[in-house]
Amino acid sequence: MTLVRSELQVRARATAGWVVGIVLLVVMIMAFYPAVKKLPSLDSIYTNLPRALQGLLGGADLVSPAGYLRTQLFAFFLPAVLLILGMGRAAATLAGEEEDRTLDLLLAQPLSRAALYVDKAIAVVIWLTMATAATLLPLLAANSVAGLHLPVVNLTAACVQMGLLCAAASLACQAVSSATGRRIVGIGAVGYYLFASYLVFGLSTAVTWLGPLRPFTIWRWYLGNDPLSNGFDVTSVLVLAVASVALTAVGALAFNRRDLHA
Amino acid sequence: MDSAATAVEARSLTKSYGRTKARGIVDVDLTVGAGEVLGLVGANGAGKTTLMRTMLDFIRPTSGTLRLLGMDSVTEAVQIRRRVTYLPGELVFPARLTGRQVVARYLAARPEVTEGRIGDLASALDVDLSRPVGDLSRGNKQKIGLLLAFAPRADLLVLDEPTSGLDPLLQREFASMVRQVAADGASVLLSSHVMSEVEQVARRVALMREGRMFAIQTMSEVIAKGRRRGRARPRDPANAQALAGDLRRTQGVSDVEVSDGGQDDGLVTFAVTGDVNALLATLSAHPLASFDLAHADLEDAFFSAYEDPR
Numbered sequence: 001m002t003l004v005r006s007e008l009q010v011r012a013r014a015t016a017g018w019v020v021g022i023v024l025l026v027v028m029i030m031a032f033y034p035a036v037k038k039l040p041s042l043d044s045i046y047t048n049l050p051r052a053l054q055g056l057l058g059g060a061d062l063v064s065p066a067g068y069l070r071t072q073l074f075a076f077f078l079p080a081v082l083l084i085l086g087m088g089r090a091a092a093t094l095a096g097e098e099e100d101r102t103l104d105l106l107l108a109q110p111l112s113r114a115a116l117y118v119d120k121a122i123a124v125v126i127w128l129t130m131a132t133a134a135t136l137l138p139l140l141a142a143n144s145v146a147g148l149h150l151p152v153v154n155l156t157a158a159c160v161q162m163g164l165l166c167a168a169a170s171l172a173c174q175a176v177s178s179a180t181g182r183r184i185v186g187i188g189a190v191g192y193y194l195f196a197s198y199l200v201f202g203l204s205t206a207v208t209w210l211g212p213l214r215p216f217t218i219w220r221w222y223l224g225n226d227p228l229s230n231g232f233d234v235t236s237v238l239v240l241a242v243a244s245v246a247l248t249a250v251g252a253l254a255f256n257r258r259d260l261h262a
Numbered sequence: 263m264d265s266a267a268t269a270v271e272a273r274s275l276t277k278s279y280g281r282t283k284a285r286g287i288v289d290v291d292l293t294v295g296a297g298e299v300l301g302l303v304g305a306n307g308a309g310k311t312t313l314m315r316t317m318l319d320f321i322r323p324t325s326g327t328l329r330l331l332g333m334d335s336v337t338e339a340v341q342i343r344r345r346v347t348y349l350p351g352e353l354v355f356p357a358r359l360t361g362r363q364v365v366a367r368y369l370a371a372r373p374e375v376t377e378g379r380i381g382d383l384a385s386a387l388d389v390d391l392s393r394p395v396g397d398l399s400r401g402n403k404q405k406i407g408l409l410l411a412f413a414p415r416a417d418l419l420v421l422d423e424p425t426s427g428l429d430p431l432l433q434r435e436f437a438s439m440v441r442q443v444a445a446d447g448a449s450v451l452l453s454s455h456v457m458s459e460v461e462q463v464a465r466r467v468a469l470m471r472e473g474r475m476f477a478i479q480t481m482s483e484v485i486a487k488g489r490r491r492g493r494a495r496p497r498d499p500a501n502a503q504a505l506a507g508d509l510r511r512t513q514g515v516s517d518v519e520v521s522d523g524g525q526d527d528g529l530v531t532f533a534v535t536g537d538v539n540a541l542l543a544t545l546s547a548h549p550l551a552s553f554d555l556a557h558a559d560l561e562d563a564f565f566s567a568y569e570d571p572r
Contacts, residue, residue: 006367010356101354105410108318110347112340122308259279259321262311262352 002111007123011089015127018085022134025081029072030138030146036068037147046071047237056202060225065148066228069139069158076198078135079162083194086128086170091186093120095177098261107260117178117252126172132163150228157227162241165222169194171244172227175251181261194218218243268332269418269449270317275326277316287312287473289326294418299444301481302453310453312473317451318340318348333419335467347411351422351453352370354404357396361406364395368410375413383409387435400427412438412439419443419454425459430524437462454498455536457484488554489535499528505548506530513540 009016036042042062046054059217061067094117097103107116136159143150169190177186197217201224204210204217214220221240225233271461272292279285287309294300302310307403314322317330319339328335330342355364357549361384369375384391398406406428411419419440425433440450440463454460460467469476479487496505502520510530517533534541538555545553 002370003367006363006370009363010359010367013358101350101352102356104315104318104320104348104350105353105355105368105407107320108343108350110340110344111367111371224519250429262315262320 001119001122002109003022003106003116003119004122004126007093007120008126011127015130018127018131019134021030022078022081022131023138025078026073026135026138027142029069030141030142030148032072033065033068033146033148035153039063051206052203054209056199058202064227065150066154069148069150070223070226070228074158074162075223079165082128082131082135082162082166083169085131086124086166087173087187087190089127090121090124090170091177091183093124093174093178094183094255095183095186098178098181099183103260104262113256114252117174117255118248121248124174125167125214126165128166128170131166132159135159135162149171151231153231154228157230157232160225160232161222161236161240164237164244165218168218168240168243168247171247171251175247175254178251179254179258181258215225267296268293268388269296269298269330270300271327272313272331272543273327275313275316275328276324277312277321278324279312279321285473286310286324287470289317290473290475292468292475292478294449296451297444297447297448298419298466299450299452299464301455301457301464301467302451302470303455303460303467304476305455307472308470309456309473310470311422312469314348314422314451318343318346326453329465335504341357345417347416347419348423349407349419349424351426353407355395355403355406358394359542360394361398364406365391365410365413369413372414379413380409381550383413385437387432401429401432404428405432408436408439411430411441415443415446415448417453419448419450421450423454424452425454433459433462457514484505484537485558489533490538490556490558492534492541492553492555493534494530494532494545494548494553495528496530497549497551501548502528508544508547509541512544514538515541515544 035048040063044064046057046059049057058071059067062071062203097106107113111119136156139155139159140152141154142148172193173186173190175186176189178184180186198219200210200213201217201219206213214224218240221236225236227233265365270292272290275290275292277286278287285307288312288552294338302313304310316323316328317335319335319342322336331345333342335342351447356367359367365380369380380391380444387405389402391406395403404424408424411421411424423437425528428436440452444450449462452460452464456468461481464481466478466480470476494505496502504520505518506518509530514536515532515534517531519531521527521529521531523564534555
């Protein structure tokens with residue numbers, strides 16, 4: 001835990017900016033809901049779409065509280081924002097320092113590479129926790145005001161599962177980037193996986209032969225149980241949490257084996 | 263005390279690098295004793311940084327052994343780094359942090375370093391820790407780097423190009439800091455591509471070239487090999503040619519020239535390499551008005567070593 005505080009300090013100002021931005025985004029989406037609720041005909045926009053497209057957009061339901069939040073926030077937009085934050089930071093944290101030539105001095109201290117790796121991963125998880133809280137708190141605060149009246153546990157489940165999705169993806173990004181010493185490799189590889197698996201997950205509701213691939217898409221373990229309607233899914237939470245820990249262990253081992261670039 | 267006896271012990275240390283395995287270091291043997299200050303000199307790309315980064319376990323040896331303070335450089339890297347500090351040749355800090363935050367970040371795993379120690383060094387080096395490091399000059403950043411290397415009272419300091427960017431006053435302060443830690447029993451390994459920078463503080467100099475340890479000599483041996491420029495003015499300018507003739511026949515003396523006319527009329531200039539006793543014998547046979555011998559040109563000694571492998 002030696003370096004966690006300094007890690008947070010280095011990015012403190014930028015993190016504050018992200019948190020404010022996320023809060024504003026959530027508040028803005030919530031502010032539109034009372035108007036949307038009065039227009040049930042909006043539903044027809046989505047219900048008339050092909051099923052495959054509905055899947056990609058997060059469902060056909062635009063007017064119910066859970067459907068509105070899913071399509072407008074949770075299906076794509078919000079995780080995309082958090083993934084940009086988490087993966088960007090996770091790639092920068094070791095590979096970025098290596099590319100910027102600041103890593104040598106950091107590792108000149110009596111710290112094992114594994115300890116440094118874990119400290120960096122903890123910082124990434126803390127940033128994502130802040131971003132998740134910046135999503136959840138305005139949702140809870142405006143839940144009644146905006147007329148959503150969703151169960152608190154469902155909102156919490158959606159946010160926590162989203163946070164875990166972003167943690168697993170970001171820690172995968174840290175592992176790949178630090179194993180190669182290049183930010184772009186992790187961002188590229190994990191970004192490509194996220195995009196491809198998003199398509200598979202979204203289309204699998206309509207395209208039956210994609211069904212067996214669903215467990216291999218990370219999105220299945222985030223939205224598969226529809227947390228806004230059904231609350232927590234223990235299996236999903238466990239899959240994402242175990243994946244995060246395992247990716248960190250593998251990443252630390254790979255990082256420990258390498259020659260670091262000067 | 264066995265671990266204190268030898269600060270660095272490299273045996274046939276080889277590190278191959280890059281796609282063609284052309285970069286790196288080859289068969290390096292080096293011993294640095296406790297309390298010794300060793301200068302590592304070589305052109306850019308000679309392998310100095312590779313050797314130093316292997317010591318810190320940033321890169322691992324391809325073959326050979328490397329022990330620091332009696333410990334294996336790979337398997338005991340963390341214990342080694344507890345007692346070793348490092349100054350990178352290319353010093354970069356996160357620009358937005360203040361000096362104080364930088365110090366906290368890069369000494370985070372060294373809780374034994376007190377605020378008082380940091381304050382003392384900051385005032386000795388005259389560096390302002392309250393400003394963002396991005397606003398600091400190269401020299402001031404280098405001072406923070408030196409502070410980080412000297413603050414922990416390490417048993418071995420590995421300093422890559424420590425005096426680059428420092429003004430002459432600070433180079434003197436740096437030299438006195440090195441002498442102080444060496445007097446306290448710490449070993450210092452410092453690299454430079456400029457011989458004059460290590461000359462002030464190093465007792466021995468290791469010359470590296472194309473990844474190999476080319477020669478390890480005491481500073482006095484290097485100085486003895488150095489070429490010095492001299493000037494002698496006979497009391498009677500008419501004797502200048504005679505003096506020049508004798509000098510041309512003297513062992514180790516070259517480039518003898520006589521100025522005639524103007525202010526320098528009768529001044530004999532020359533260069534001497536190595537032992538100066540023959541030169542002194544020649545000079546003593548001529549009544550002189552003045553005589554100077556410049557400090558040895560170590561760059562020259564260094565390059566002559568390159569041309570003339572033993």
